[in-house]
Structure formats: structure tokens, C-alpha cells
Amino acid sequence: xxxxxxxxxxxxxxxxxxxxxxxxxxxxxxxxxxxxxxxxxxxxxxxxxxxxxxxxxxxxxxxxxxxxxxxxxxxxxxxxxxxxxxxxxxxxxxxxxxxxxxxxxxxxxxxxxxxxxxxxxxxxxxxxxxxxxxxxxxxxxxxxxxxxxxxxxxxxxxxxxxxxxxxxxxxxxxxxxxxxxxxxxxxxxxxxxxxxxxxxxxxxxxxxxxxxxxxxxxxxxxxxxxxxxxxxxxxxxxxxxxxxxxxxxxxxxxxxxxxxxxxxxxxxxxxxxxxxxxxxxxxxxxxxxxxxxx
Numbered sequence: 001x002x003x004x005x006x007x008x009x010x011x012x013x014x015x016x017x018x019x020x021x022x023x024x025x026x027x028x029x030x031x032x033x034x035x036x037x038x039x040x041x042x043x044x045x046x047x048x049x050x051x052x053x054x055x056x057x058x059x060x061x062x063x064x065x066x067x068x069x070x071x072x073x074x075x076x077x078x079x080x081x082x083x084x085x086x087x088x089x090x091x092x093x094x095x096x097x098x099x100x101x102x103x104x105x106x107x108x109x110x111x112x113x114x115x116x117x118x119x120x121x122x123x124x125x126x127x128x129x130x131x132x133x134x135x136x137x138x139x140x141x142x143x144x145x146x147x148x149x150x151x152x153x154x155x156x157x158x159x160x161x162x163x164x165x166x167x168x169x170x171x172x173x174x175x176x177x178x179x180x181x182x183x184x185x186x187x188x189x190x191x192x193x194x195x196x197x198x199x200x201x202x203x204x205x206x207x208x209x210x211x212x213x214x215x216x217x218x219x220x221x222x223x224x225x226x227x228x229x230x231x232x233x234x235x236x237x238x239x240x241x242x243x244x245x246x247x248x249x250x251x252x253x254x255x256x257x258x259x260x261x262x263x264x265x266x267x268x269x270x271x272x273x274x275x276x277x278x279x280x281x282x283x284x285x286x287x288x289x290x291x292x293x294x
Contacts, residue, residue: 007035021175021234022116026085028056033085033122041231049220051283054276058284059171059206060089061276062261064291065268066204067094069254070166075109075202077165079153081143082172083112085119086126090124091168092136094270101271109158111137112138113149134158144177144185146192171286173247174208176235184237187259190247191252203248206261206288211240221285241287251291252276258289 014020019041027034027042045052046152067078080091088106095108112123137156138167141149153159173186194203208225210218222238229235245258256264260281 007259019231020116020118021228021236022084022112024113025056025171026087028053029060029087031085031087033248034117041227045224045227049224051217051220051278052224054278055283057274058261058276058278059286060087061269061273062253062264062286062288063091063170064270064273065265066168066170067164068089068098068268068270069265070170070202070204070290071095071108075164075166077159077163078163078168079110079149079159080110080168080170081113081149082169082175083114083119083123083138084116084172086112086123089273090126090272092131097258097270097272106132107135109135109136111153111158112136113141113143113153114138114220115140117249127181129290143172143189144152144179146189146196150193150196156242162198162253164202165197167197167201167203169203169205171206173244174237174239176237186237187247193246194251194293199293201293202254203251203292203293204288204290205244205247205284206235207244208285209241209244209287210238210285211287212240213285214280217285219285220250234253243289245289248289248291251293254284254290258287260284261286261288264290 016035016037019038023034023038024042027038031248054200090106092110095104099106114120121140127136127138136159137158139152154161157166177184177186179185208221210221225236227240261284262278263281283289
């Protein structure tokens, strides 16, 4: 399927034959960095599973809260992996908004990472227009190669490897990360990043699960994952809460520990984020937490 006549030309390397996870997510969040193939797929999702929009927004709110909470703890470096297409309320905007509200000069440094050409191209445009080249950058790198990500991130000269860094893995680890033999590399990648990060660093994860979720949304999420496997450029994985928690095992968790996204520090919700109400917190379908490296 090709793009429709109203769509701009796609950047080099963009696959318009299949929907992209990053671009469909952008569409569901109300963004414009998507093509007809993505909107068609997104509409199919929303028609059968309208709760997906609130789930996506709740995940975005989790990012918002994590950045605010960690910035208040003094964290000034963020490595946002699988950041996707930048939309309103991205990491550096939230950090700078908080700094201004606290009457201090914005000083947070953020490196965005993605390997989707549209995400990288739009991040570059966004940072050119509303970023600070002395504090914000985007790199084209792959979660499956942590050492390459780390090297490229440090090459920006924005991150100090001797000071705490907040590694953000928000709604990315449930996107299938196949190695040469098809085995998912996400847990191994997280383990390597844990080795690379300096002491005092933090890792934030949000990840889809149907463990402890009511039957109807659990069945719909399972069907959604099947749709991605059948039609999209990347498939999905549903892990149990125990499997997700194992990725940060051994590190102290920040309060409240592992929780559904709406339950993680709701008091940290920024002033420009709209309220979302779920029948139960588990309807958010995303298990989330933040751990600190001793």
C-alpha cells in the first residue's frame, strides 16, 4: 500500500508497505508524523479496542511523571531509548517546564534514541525548532546493541558517564527485539545497560502485560498483539509482571515499586496533562516501575 496524495514524501528508508509501531502510536496520540498505512491500522485498532487511546495517553503520563519525579530528585541526564516520534510532552519539554515552574534555569540534558527513520527525522526537526543543541540530541541506534547506543550517546558529549543517568525504556520492551536467531534480546539489552550505567543511575520501564488484567481488556490486548504480528513492521510481546520485574531484579525500587501506570506517583502529573479515568488501574495494561543502581 502506498501513501495517499495528502501525505508528504517519506524520508529515505521508511517502509510504507507496513504500519510502524512508532508511527501508529504517534497517530493514536494525535500526532502528524504518520502515513495512510499507519492511520488505517490505527483506526482498525481503535474501532475494536477504543481503550487503546487512553492506555497510550496513560503511558505518556507515566513518562511525564517519571521525568518530573527524577528531576526533583536532582537527576539532570536522561537517555530516552525507543523514544519514538516526538509528540507534545516529550522528555526535554517536561524537564524544562518543571525547571521554569521552580524558577530555575533549564539545565537537563536529554539524548533520544530510536532506529525508526521517521522518529529520528522528526526528533531532529523538533530539536532544531524547540530544543537546545547544547542540551538535547537524537541518535540513530538500536536497543539490541547497547554498547553502540552507549558509545553514540556519549559521543554527543551531553552525558557525563560519571554522574547518574536516567535510562527511559517506556513502552519499548514489549516491541519484539529479535536477534539473529529470532530470540528476543530485550532482557539481555537491559542487563547490559545496567552494567554500563554509573552508580546512582535509574532505569524506568513500562511494559504491556495481561497478568492480573480483567478478561475483556486482556483478550483485546492479545488480539491487538496478533494484529501487529500479522500486519506491522514489528511484532509485540506480552510478558508477565514477574518477567517484567525480573529485568530490574536486585536494584532498589523507587516508591511505590511496580504499579499500573495510573498508580505511579499520580501527584506528579504535570499541569498540561489531561485526566484519564479507567474502570480499574489494571485496565491501563502497562506495568511500570523505576529502580536505582546501588
